[in-house]
Amino acid sequence: LGAQAGEARLRKVVTGGGFKRLRRAAETPFNMVLEARP
Secondary structure, eight states, X not given: OOGGGOHHHHHHXXXXXXXXXXXXXXXXXXXXXXXXXX
């Protein structure tokens, strides 16, 4: 999906995959790094 999908859409996909916790680990003007934990 990439950062263009936005955090809300990525959160929906990640939680749908069974992960419970998601946080934004890092961000630049061009990239977003999310950390997912069970």
